[in-house]
Amino acid sequence: MQIYEKDFLMKILEDMLTVRKFEQSASDSFIKGMISGNVHVCTGGEGAVVGANMALKPTDFITASHRGHGHCIVKSRDLNRTMAELFGKDSGLCYGRGGSMHVTKVENGMLGANGIVGGGIPIAAGSALASKIDDDGAVTVSFFGDGATNQGCFHECLNMAAIWKLPIIFFIENNQYAVSVDINTVINTETLAERANAYNIYNEVVDGTDVLLVYEATKRAVERARNGEGPTLIDCHIYRFTGHFVGDPAKYMSEDYLNQAHKSDVIDKFKNYLLYNNIAEKEEIEKMEKAIDEKIILAKQFAIESQVPDKSSMLDYNYSCDNERSVAR
Amino acid sequence: MNRTITMIEAIREAIDEEMALDKNVIMLGEDIGELGGPFGSSKGLLEKYNENRIIQTPISEWGFTGIAVGAAIRGKRPIVELMYNDFISVCFDPIMNQAAKMHYMTGGQAKVPLVLRAPTGSGRRGAAQHSQNMEALFAHIPGLKVVCPSSPQDAKGLLKSSIRDDDPVIFLEHKVLYPIKGNVDDSIDTIPLGYADCKLEGTDVSIITWSRQVNFALQAAEKLAESGIHAEVIDLRTLVPLDWEAICKTVSKTHHVVIVEEDVRRCGFGAEIAAQIGEELFDELDAPIVRVASLNTSVPFSAVLEDEVFPNPERIVTKVIDLLKE
Numbered sequence: 074m075q076i077y078e079k080d081f082l083m084k085i086l087e088d089m090l091t092v093r094k095f096e097q098s099a100s101d102s103f104i105k106g107m108i109s110g111n112v113h114v115c116t117g118g119e120g121a122v123v124g125a126n127m128a129l130k131p132t133d134f135i136t137a138s139h140r141g142h143g144h145c146i147v148k149s150r151d152l153n154r155t156m157a158e159l160f161g162k163d164s165g166l167c168y169g170r171g172g173s174m175h176v177t178k179v180e181n182g183m184l185g186a187n188g189i190v191g192g193g194i195p196i197a198a199g200s201a202l203a204s205k206i207d208d209d210g211a212v213t214v215s216f217f218g219d220g221a222t223n224q225g226c227f228h229e230c231l232n233m234a235a236i237w238k239l240p241i242i243f244f245i246e247n248n249q250y251a252v253s254v255d256i257n258t259v260i261n262t263e264t265l266a267e268r269a270n271a272y273n274i275y276n277e278v279v280d281g282t283d284v285l286l287v288y289e290a291t292k293r294a295v296e297r298a299r300n301g302e303g304p305t306l307i308d309c310h311i312y313r314f315t316g317h318f319v320g321d322p323a324k325y326m327s328e329d330y331l332n333q334a335h336k337s338d339v340i341d342k343f344k345n346y347l348l349y350n351n352i353a354e355k356e357e358i359e360k361m362e363k364a365i366d367e368k369i370i371l372a373k374q375f376a377i378e379s380q381v382p383d384k385s386s387m388l389d390y391n392y393s394c395d396n397e398r399s400v401a402r
Numbered sequence: 403m404n405r406t407i408t409m410i411e412a413i414r415e416a417i418d419e420e421m422a423l424d425k426n427v428i429m430l431g432e433d434i435g436e437l438g439g440p441f442g443s444s445k446g447l448l449e450k451y452n453e454n455r456i457i458q459t460p461i462s463e464w465g466f467t468g469i470a471v472g473a474a475i476r477g478k479r480p481i482v483e484l485m486y487n488d489f490i491s492v493c494f495d496p497i498m499n500q501a502a503k504m505h506y507m508t509g510g511q512a513k514v515p516l517v518l519r520a521p522t523g524s525g526r527r528g529a530a531q532h533s534q535n536m537e538a539l540f541a542h543i544p545g546l547k548v549v550c551p552s553s554p555q556d557a558k559g560l561l562k563s564s565i566r567d568d569d570p571v572i573f574l575e576h577k578v579l580y581p582i583k584g585n586v587d588d589s590i591d592t593i594p595l596g597y598a599d600c601k602l603e604g605t606d607v608s609i610i611t612w613s614r615q616v617n618f619a620l621q622a623a624e625k626l627a628e629s630g631i632h633a634e635v636i637d638l639r640t641l642v643p644l645d646w647e648a649i650c651k652t653v654s655k656t657h658h659v660v661i662v663e664e665d666v667r668r669c670g671f672g673a674e675i676a677a678q679i680g681e682e683l684f685d686e687l688d689a690p691i692v693r694v695a696s697l698n699t700s701v702p703f704s705a706v707l708e709d710e711v712f713p714n715p716e717r718i719v720t721k722v723i724d725l726l727k728e
Contacts, residue, residue, distance in 0.1 A: 134476075136472075165509075166508075166509070166511075167507060167508050167509035167511065168509035168510075169509075170506055170507055170508070170509045171507045171508060171509065175507045175508065177507070177508040177511055177512065178511070179475070179508065179511040179512050180511070184472070184475055184476075184512070185504070185507075185508060185512065187500075188499070189495055189499050189500075192468075192495060192496075192499060192500060194468070195464070195465055195466075195467070195468020195469050195471065195472060195496055195500075196468060196469075196471055196472035196475065196500065197472060198465070198468070198469045198472060199468065199469040199470060199471055199472020199473035199474070199475070199476065199478075200472045200473070200475065200476050201472075202457075202469055202472070202473050202478075203472070203473045203476035203477065203478050204476070205454075206428065206454050206455070206473075206478070225464055225465075225492075226464045226465055226468055226495070229460075229462035229464055229465025229466075230462075230465045230468070230469065232460060232462065232465070233459065233460065233462060233465055233466065233469065236460070237457075389510070390505055390506045390508075390509055390510045391505070391506050391544050391545055392505065392545065392547070392569045393505050393510065393513050393568040393569055394567060394568050394569060395569075395595070395596060395643055398596055398643040399547060399569075399596075399642055399643040400544065401643070401644075401646070402642075402643070402644045402646055402678060
């Protein structure tokens with residue numbers, strides 16, 4: 074077992090709690106009708122988001138699936154504008170044009186959540202291609218769900234990443250459900266990881282309820298990528314505490330799964346690890362939680378108090394040059 | 403200097419010159435390496451720019467078109483060559499849902515300066531999956547620009563503008579035009595997107611068209627002149643953005659409109675132009691708008707059938723004479 078600095082471990086806890094509490098606040102706002110559209114939260118999968126992100130530099134890049142709030146928060150470090158985007162406000166990261174499924178902050182390397190299952194995979198591979206051409210040392214991680222591994226673009230991009238040795242990590246957030254379908258009923262292999270063998274890509278299965286294992290696996294993959302050894306596929310087993318979207322009755326989810334999910338809560342496990350090993354005191358964690366709660370309340374308040382976009386700006390951003398003529402006819 | 407070159411040579415020169423000018427310009431596509439492209443658009447470029455910039459891909463259109471989108475967001479200027487525009491069916495997500503919408507969805511954060519070059523059109527006995535005209539499909543999607551050149555000069559100047567443009571541009575090259583030679587004036591560098599070209603001035607009827615049909619329209623105009631009918635031929639060159647001023651000018655001049663397109667008639671881009679003229683220039687019209695388009699059919703293989711599907715100069719002449727008779 075590797076020894077980590079306390080600051081590092083507390084940062085992991087802080088990030089996971091921030092993502093969890095952000096998602097809880099977003100769910101609550103959605104149920105109360107303050108957020109419209111579709112909201113997909115990553116509660117139960119915080120270990121994947123945070124563990125992987127801790128292995129990255131601010132200069133690295135990521136893409137996320139439709140379940141991308143957490144990734145956006147840890148990469149952008151902008152709770153307020155991420156929340157405001159969910160509320161469709163002008164102060165949102167995308168000025169209210171994207172919403173929950175499209176939270177993006179390009180300048181921080183968050184190349185976007187994506188509403189198309191698997192849609193971010195080619196974009197991430199393209200980002201990795203740009204890094205390879207420029208030899209800039211950056212790594213791109215594409216986060217996507219187990220369901221995306223049945224899309225053609227997954228297989229096409231694994232192949233191209235392998236032949237071109239792209240600095241990319243294909244990171245499967247494997248919560249076992251592709252919307253409502255048990256992933257094991259729509260694949261014919263033991264694991265998703267072994268799909269990478271077809272492309273001669275290094276792959277591993279990781280227990281996503283242990284955030285340090287996620288961190289370590291990602292770190293190995295990042296090193297491989299930076300050393301020019303090409304892509305890695307990580308099949309990270311996580312849980313989804315809720316249905317596909319907030320409000321999904323999710324009757325298709327088995328009791329066993331949900332019991333196991335809550336018993337294996339990555340945050341509880343990590344808290345216990347910190348307490349058991351005398352790394353942190355209970356009070357310290359409580360204090361941290363309180364501080365995060367306040368930040369989330371402020372983010373929500375920021376979102377509520379922000380202006381909605383001006384109607385006159387509706388056609389902006391369709392084109393980056395000659396927009397007016399291009400949208401006119 | 404004036405030179406006479408084919409359209410495919412003009413396209414290759416445009417790519418070559420832009421690659422020399424900007425190291426971020428890269429090219430992706432099938433068979434573009436040693437072979438120099440299925441139609442020869444990248445001949446000699448691999449030797450000049452190496453495999454980091456002339457990126458020969460496997461036959462994975464969804465993947466490599468999407469990869470180009472990602473590279474574009476990261477500041478590259480990818481030119482994607484799709485072997486035939488018909489193949490858009492297997493890579494439509496990166497074009498329709500990613501490239502076209504990225505700038506909008508991200509509130510302007512992500513630019514996608516990508517050019518999708520795609521051979522288009524009928525007339526080469528390619529049958530139903532290698533002969534379609536798909537400009538209306540692309541023009542329908544907000545966020546895309548659509549360019550349809552008809553000559554080597556336009557192909558070169560418009561392609562150079564498309565590569566420098568910060569938005570995704572669908573650049574449709576008619577396969578039948580590839581080997582046709584035309585004059586290229588080297589003093590012209592870029593031709594801006596969104597400006598039509600009046601190919602022939604006339605007073606009696608406006609033939610509004612683009613791509614290969616420009617040549618047919620000019621041949622028809624020649625025939626019509628023999629009967630004393632002076633047709634004006636407008637080559638739109640770019641469908642998005644559309645040169646509405648040029649359309650207004652010609653309609654107000656001749657008061658008779660014939661729209662010629664090689665795409666199928668139903669929901670073709672000609673229908674859009676007709677609708678806009680009908681809505682806004684109705685008072686200028688002395689007769690109903692006429693469309694000459696391909697029949698609403700898949701493109702047949704057999705030559706005798708295929709030649710019946712798309713417009714030709716004779717059909718344009720007949721339609722114009724019928725229109726002016728009324």
